[in-house]
Amino acid sequence: xxxxxxxxxxxxxxxxxxxxxxxxxxxxxxxxxxxxxxxxxxxxxxxxxxxxxxxxxxxxxxxxxxxxxxxxxxxxxxxx
Numbered sequence: 001x002x003x004x005x006x007x008x009x010x011x012x013x014x015x016x017x018x019x020x021x022x023x024x025x026x027x028x029x030x031x032x033x034x035x036x037x038x039x040x041x042x043x044x045x046x047x048x049x050x051x052x053x054x055x056x057x058x059x060x061x062x063x064x065x066x067x068x069x070x071x072x073x074x075x076x077x078x079x080x
Contacts, residue, residue, distance in 0.1 A: 042077075049073060 002010065029037055049070060055061040 045073065 052061060052066050052069065056066045
């Protein structure tokens with residue numbers, strides 16, 4: 001089990017890595033067309049949903065939660 005100092009260090013590193021990612025993503029969004037990064041986000045989300053669907057078919061996830069997430073995704077997509 002990690003010590004308190006190790007845990008604190010790990011948490012600080014995690015926060016720093018998240019901030020760096022956010023800065024990189026913000027820069028990417030500023031320097032690329034909306035249609036490009038939006039398409040990429042849609043592809044990523046769709047692939048995650050496809051993976052969740054495959055897990056549900058194999059009984060490795062809760063199908064009710066999967067359907068709820070799918071419906072939210074479709075609703076959000078239709079609103080934009």
